[in-house]
Amino acid sequence: MELLKRIYKFIIIFFEEVLSTAALITCASAIVIQVFYRYFLNISLEWPFELSIYAYIWTLYLGAAWGIREGHHVKFNILYDALPPKVQKMINIIFNTITTVVFIIIFKPVWEYLLFNYRIKTVALKIPWTYVFMVFSIFLTLTIIHNIEHIICDIKSLFTNKDDDTTGDEVKY
Amino acid sequence: MITIWVVLFAIMFIFGYPIIFSISVPSMIYVILAKISPAVIVDSMVIGFEKQFVLLAVPLFILAAKIMNEGMITERLFSFANKMVGSLKGGLGHVNVLASIIFSGMTGSAIADASGLGMIEIKSMNDAGFNPEFSCAVTSASATIGPIIPPSIPMVIYSMISGASLGHLFIGGIIPGLFLGAAMMVYIAYISHKRNYPAGESFNMRSLIISFFKAFFPLLTPVILLWGIYGGVFTPTEAAAATVFYALILSVVGYRILGFKKLIVVFKESALSTGYVSAMVAAALIFSYIVSREQLPVTLTNMVMNSGIITNKYMYLLFVNLFLLLLGCFMDPIVGELIVMPILIPIAIFFEIDLVHLGVISTLNFMIGLSTPPYGENLFIVSAISGVPLGGIIREMWPFLAVLTGVLLACTYIPGIVLWLPKLAGYVP
Numbered sequence: 001m002e003l004l005k006r007i008y009k010f011i012i013i014f015f016e017e018v019l020s021t022a023a024l025i026t027c028a029s030a031i032v033i034q035v036f037y038r039y040f041l042n043i044s045l046e047w048p049f050e051l052s053i054y055a056y057i058w059t060l061y062l063g064a065a066w067g068i069r070e071g072h073h074v075k076f077n078i079l080y081d082a083l084p085p086k087v088q089k090m091i092n093i094i095f096n097t098i099t100t101v102v103f104i105i106i107f108k109p110v111w112e113y114l115l116f117n118y119r120i121k122t123v124a125l126k127i128p129w130t131y132v133f134m135v136f137s138i139f140l141t142l143t144i145i146h147n148i149e150h151i152i153c154d155i156k157s158l159f160t161n162k163d164d165d166t167t168g169d170e171v172k173y
Numbered sequence: 174m175i176t177i178w179v180v181l182f183a184i185m186f187i188f189g190y191p192i193i194f195s196i197s198v199p200s201m202i203y204v205i206l207a208k209i210s211p212a213v214i215v216d217s218m219v220i221g222f223e224k225q226f227v228l229l230a231v232p233l234f235i236l237a238a239k240i241m242n243e244g245m246i247t248e249r250l251f252s253f254a255n256k257m258v259g260s261l262k263g264g265l266g267h268v269n270v271l272a273s274i275i276f277s278g279m280t281g282s283a284i285a286d287a288s289g290l291g292m293i294e295i296k297s298m299n300d301a302g303f304n305p306e307f308s309c310a311v312t313s314a315s316a317t318i319g320p321i322i323p324p325s326i327p328m329v330i331y332s333m334i335s336g337a338s339l340g341h342l343f344i345g346g347i348i349p350g351l352f353l354g355a356a357m358m359v360y361i362a363y364i365s366h367k368r369n370y371p372a373g374e375s376f377n378m379r380s381l382i383i384s385f386f387k388a389f390f391p392l393l394t395p396v397i398l399l400w401g402i403y404g405g406v407f408t409p410t411e412a413a414a415a416t417v418f419y420a421l422i423l424s425v426v427g428y429r430i431l432g433f434k435k436l437i438v439v440f441k442e443s444a445l446s447t448g449y450v451s452a453m454v455a456a457a458l459i460f461s462y463i464v465s466r467e468q469l470p471v472t473l474t475n476m477v478m479n480s481g482i483i484t485n486k487y488m489y490l491l492f493v494n495l496f497l498l499l500l501g502c503f504m505d506p507i508v509g510e511l512i513v514m515p516i517l518i519p520i521a522i523f524f525e526i527d528l529v530h531l532g533v534i535s536t537l538n539f540m541i542g543l544s545t546p547p548y549g550e551n552l553f554i555v556s557a558i559s560g561v562p563l564g565g566i567i568r569e570m571w572p573f574l575a576v577l578t579g580v581l582l583a584c585t586y587i588p589g590i591v592l593w594l595p596k597l598a599g600y601v602p
Contacts, residue, residue: 020444021437024232031229031414035407049226056229056447057222060455063448064193073191073449074505078548080189088189095190102201109211129220136219 012145015138016069020062027055046124054122054132061135065142069149089154096154100147103140111137175467178203192508193449197456200463217458226410227339228454230329232447233413234281237324239439239446240420241279242289243431246391250275251293253388256381259373263365265298266311267358268373273315274322274354278395279416281324283543287316287554295559302371305561307364310569313551314357317540317577320506322350324398324413327506327536330454334461334514337528339409340402341595345533347399348594349584353537356576364572390423403598450507457511470519477520486524490534490585493517497535498578501542505550509539527602533591534584541577544570 034048067073080088114137117129178199185195197218204213222228241247254272261267276290291312298308320327323343332339364370385392398416401407407415424431431439464470483489496517500509514535521531543551546567556563584590592602 017441017444020448021441024236024444024447025440027229028233028236028414028417031233031411032418035411035414039406052229053223053226056232056451057219059232059444059447060222060451061219061448063444063446064452064455065448066445067449067452068191070445072445073193074453074508075189075191075195076186076504076508076548077189078503079187091188091190095185095188095194099194099198102198102205105205106201106211106214110215113210113212113215133215133219136215 012069012142015142016062016066020059020066023055023058023062027052027059030055050122050124054127057133058135061139062142065139065146068143068146086158089158093151093154093158096147096151100144100151103144103147107137107140107144110140174203174206177206178463192505193452193456196453196460196512200456200459203463204459213462214459217462218455221458222455225333225454227329227332228451230281230324230339230410230413231326231451231454232443233410233417234324234326234329235446235450236440236443237413237416237420238280238282238285238289239443240417240424240431241276241391241394242285243424243435243439246279246420246424246428247276247289248293249384249388249391251290251297253381253384253392255297255373256377256384260376261362262372263303263361263370264373265294265301265303266307266361266365266370269294269298269308269311270315270318270354270357270361273312273318274350275392275395277319277322277350278398279324279391279420281320281326281329283316283319283540283551284554286319287313287551288558291316291555292558295555299559301373305559306565306569309555309559309561309566310573311357311361313544313549313555313566313570314573314577315354316551317544318350318353320536320540321346321353321533323347323402324409324416325536326450327510327539328532329409330507330510331514331532331536333454334510335518335528335532337532338600340405341529341598341600342532343402343409344598344600345529345591345595346536348590349533349537349580352583352590353577353580356580357573360572360576390427394419453507453511460512461515464515470516473516474520474523486526487586489520489524490526493521493531493535494538494581494585497538498541498545501539502545503548504542505548506536506539506542509542510535527588527592529595529600529602530588530591534581537577537581537584541574541581544577545574546570 030048030052034045037043037045114130114133120129121127122129122132181199181202182195185199201214204211251268251272254268254275258264258267258271272290272294273286276286280286294312295305295308298311299305323346325343325346328342328346329339331337332342394416397419398412401412401415402409425436477483483492497509500513518528518531521528543549546552552563552566552570556566
């Protein structure tokens with residue numbers, strides 16, 4: 001059980017922190033390479049531009065999933081902060097459930113659509129679209145996982161009757 | 174269906190559900206209920222990004238700002254600004270504004286300015302005998318300049334929404350930004366005489382030159398950026414990449430402040446920030462798909478036309494200003510931009526308002542919003558790093574807000590302030 005937990009943690013951190021950072025570095029380096037080639041060597045490369053935009057999409061969705069895990073996302077919190085912790089938790093449970101259900105419903109058609117696009121390849125790198133945009137399905141999966149974690153965390157603290165301030169916004173590993 | 178969409182969005186938003194979900198989930202429910210193929214979601218939220226290459230500038234500017242804040246570049250700039258205007262009456266107040274102007278030529282977000290420079294600025298002002306509330310207010314107000322003077326993340330997003338040229342938007346922000354700085358300095362001079370704030374160390378040409386050379390390489394950043402964009406050498410995205418590269422060379426090789434471990438931390442933090450800033454953009458793409466599918470801009474334009482109140486572009490600009498200022502009191506700039514601008518822009522086109530002009534004034538509006546209570550992120554940041562309670566800062570903030578709003582109105586009704594430089598750079602309105 002302990003081992004399973006560690007593997008699980010490893011996978012999540014690999015996707016959200018390691019892979020997103022790697023994608024960001026790739027994105028920035030690709031543009032720098034392109035600028036260098038164009039202005040100093042007078043060669044116009046096509047692939048760095050494409051690589052950078054796809055790396056950006058990967059950074060975006062993996063980073064966003066990471067943000068969901070740590071509760072970093074921007075929200076309108078004037079009213080929310082004024083509510084008692086119990087109400088906050090109930091609101092979170094309801095909304096997280098809605099999101100999870102919606103994401104589960106769209107998961108299958110989205111995945112099928114991505115597979116359907118396998119024959120379309122990117123212009124310069126010739127990578128099938130499925131691989132490039134697969135990150136969206138990974139994002140959906142990670143979000144569903146984190147939302148369920150948040151929901152469980154909130155329900156638990158709602159029933160333990162502790163009136164503390166901790167909401168399930170942040171899942172600590 | 175449209176009712177469910179609007180109501181669910183409003184409820185989720187008001188009750189503090191993260192923005193990325195409160196704008197995307199109701200839209201997805203709409204797609205499911207309307208029996209549209211969910212392929213639309215992928216098309217707009219993922220594949221749609223392929224065409225928005227201007228957005229690539231977002232992660233790059235985030236990265237550049239983080240590297241500069243970590244790499245001690247801020248301190249060199251502050252010391253240079255101090256040697257330059259510190260000897261004036263109320264010297265450090267002026268230094269604060271000047272340092273923000275220089276720093277804003279390197280970073281694209283007000284938050285980066287307030288948190289990076291703010292620490293040094295507030296501390297040295299307090300040590301010199303300014304009252305802490307005033308120091309915080311100056312810092313919060315001067316950070317507003319950040320996204321007005323290029324580079325600017327809000328302008329990148331505006332450019333994506335409106336299709337206006339990012340390069341021209343950037344150039345259009347230069348004069349309003351300098352104008353803002355000058356207006357604030359006038360107010361600081363006035364208040365310093367009234368409250369008898371101290372002048373800093375006396376002016377010394379030699380130490381100015383020394384501090385100039387110490388700050389020389391960081392000072393080159395805005396020069397490279399502006400020269401590149403203005404001269405048409407770089408696209409804004411490429412300029413952003415060049416800035417990242419230059420900042421890296423400076424702080425890793427030049428000043429040797431950023432080690433490998435710290436560098437990885439900078440990259441990781443930037444990946445996280447990129448994630449939550451850009452995910453809102455992605456969510457807004459599906460949101461605006463529904464907005465245009467329901468033809469909301471058309472409906473609203475008709476409503477505005479038939480209301481008989483807003484009949485010309487001056488009235489409309491006034492309405493936009495008031496509306497955005499009010500919105501800014503409650504909303505994060507990027508969120509506000511993403512939700513509201515797709516609706517305001519078509520009406521502006523109808524009134525033949527120049528989109529670069531509108532872009533600069535809307536950015537200015539949202540930036541003022543960062544310093545307005547009850548929800549002003551700059552205020553929260555300066556309060557957090559200084560430990561001064563919000564109430565006092567807000568009291569000192571009102572005159573600054575009046576100054577900022579004055580500049581805003583000037584830029585709104587004298588389009589030349591915004592459009593003169595872009596026109597020189599070949600912009601045809």
